[in-house]
C-alpha cells in the first residue's frame with residue numbers, strides 16, 4: 081500500500097487515505113455506521129473533501145465536493161466511465177450484460193442508444209406514455225378515494241403505479257391489484273433491495289462465496305423469480321414478433337437485433353444476445369421502479385411535515401393554490417402544464433436535492449491513470465461521488481438542511497432554476513441516468529393528480545414519520561401511513 085505515493089506518472093500525490101489494515105483495509109472506520117453516505121460526509125472534516133480508503137484490496141476514492149464531482153462526471157467523464165464488477169452486480173446483470181453495471185465500451189454505448197431511442201419513441205414526450213401514466217394516476221386516486229379518511233400505507237400503491245408504467249413501456253402490459261404475478265414481482269423486488277443493501281462483505285471478499293451465505297442465497301432465489309418472469313415475457317414477445325409493428329421496448333430491442341443480424345457485414349462487438357436484451361429490460365425495472373417510487377414516498381413525507389396549518393411553509397397548500405388557479409378542477413393535469421406549475425416542479429426538485437435517492441450514485445471506476453484536482457488517481461480505482469455531501473454543501477446551498485422549494489424559483493416565483501450548479505440528482509455526463517426524463521414525467525403527473533384531489537395528512541393518532549433515510553440500494557423511507565382527505569373544492573366541483 082502506498083496511499084501517498086504518486087505511482088501514476090502524473091507527478092501528483094495521491095489523496096489522503098483513511099488508515100488501512102492489511103486484508104480488511106479501512107473497514108474498521110466504516111463498520112458500525114450503517115448510514116454510509118453520512119459517515120463518508122462526516123469524514124471530510126478530518127480528511128478533506130477528497131480522500132481515499134480501502135475496501136479489502138480495492139482502492140476507493142471518495143468525492144464530496146461539486147468541483148471534483150464535475151471533473152469526474154463531466155470534464156473527465158471517459159476516464160471515469162467504468163463500473164466495478166462485484167459478485168452481486170455480476171449476479172444482477174449476468175456478468176455486466178445490462179447497462180448500469182456494464183463496462184464502458186461499444187456494446188454498452190449501443191445498448192444505451194437503443195434504450196434511449198426506444199424511450200423517445202414510446203416515452204419521453206409521447207402522448208402514449210402520458211396516457212399510461214395518467215391511467216395509473218387515476219387508478220391511484222381511486223384507491224385513495226376508496227380509503228377515504230382511513231390511515232393507509234401508500235407504498236404498495238405507489239409501487240404498483242410505477243411498476244405498471246414500466247411494464248406498459250417494456251411489455252405493453254400492466255397489473256391489477258392483487259394480481260399474483262404482481263405480488264411475486266413485489267416480493268422479489270423487495271428481496272433484491274434488502275439483500276443488495278447488505279451485499280458489501282461478499283463483494284469486498286469474493287472468496288466468501290465458498291461459505292454458505294444466507295443473503296446471497298436469498299438474492300439468487302429472488303433473481304430466479306425475476307428471470308422467470310422476464311423470460312416468460314421475452315418468449316411471448318419473440319413468438320408474436322413479426323418485425324412490422326413495434327408495441328413496446330421489448331419489440332424495439334428485437335427489431336434492432338433483427339436489423340443488425342440482417343446487415344452485412346455484421347458489426348463486430350455489437351452482437352446482442354438474449355441475455356443482453358433480457359438484462360437491458362431488467363435494468364429498466366431495476367433502475368426505474370424503486371428509485372421513482374422512493375422519490376414519491378419522500379415527496380409525500382415532506383408534504384406531511386409541512387401541512388396547511390404550519391406556517392410559513394404550507395407547501396401542500398401552495399401547490400394546490402397554484403393548481404386551482406392554473407388548471408382548475410374540471411380537467412386533469414397534463415404534462416404540458418409543467419410550465420404552469422413552477423411551485424410543484426420546485427417542490428419535486430427540492431425533494432430530489434434534500435433526499436437524493438441514490439446518495440452515492442453508482443460507483444464509477446477509472447479506466448486509465450488520471451487525476452482529480454491536484455491528486456493522481458490510478459487506473460482501476462473505484463470512485464464514489466457522495467451526492468449527499470454535494471447536495472448539503474453549505475458553500476453551495478443556503479441552509480441546506482432546510483426543506484425550501486422556493487430556492488428553486490426565480491424572484492417572481494414564476495420560473496424554475498437551480499441556485500447552484502451543484503445539483504445532480506440523476507448524475508451527469510456519460511453515465512447520466514437513462515430514465516431522467518421518464519422519471520420526471522412520472523413524478524410530476526402522479527403528484528399533480530393526487531394533490532388536485534386530495535390533501536395528504538398524518539393520521540391524528542400517529543407521530544410524524546421520521547425524515548431520516550435508511551442507506552441501501554436507494555435512500556429508503558421508513559414505513560409510514562397517510563390519510564388522504566378529499567378536498568372540499570374537488571368534492572364541490574365534481
Ligand code: HEM
Nearest residue numbers: 179180367368371372438441442506507511513514515519
Ligand atoms: C427519480 C427517479 C430516478 C433517479 C433519482 C435516478 C438516478 C440515477 C442515478 C443517480 C444514476 C447513476 C448515475 C451515475 O452513476 O453517475 C442512475 C443511473 C441509471 N438510471 Fe436512473 N434514476 C431514476 C429513474 C430511472 C428510471 C425511471 C430509469 C429507467 C428508464 C432509470 C435508468 C437508469 C439506468 C439504466 C442507469 C445506468 C446508466 C449507466 O450506467 O449508463 N433511472 N439513475
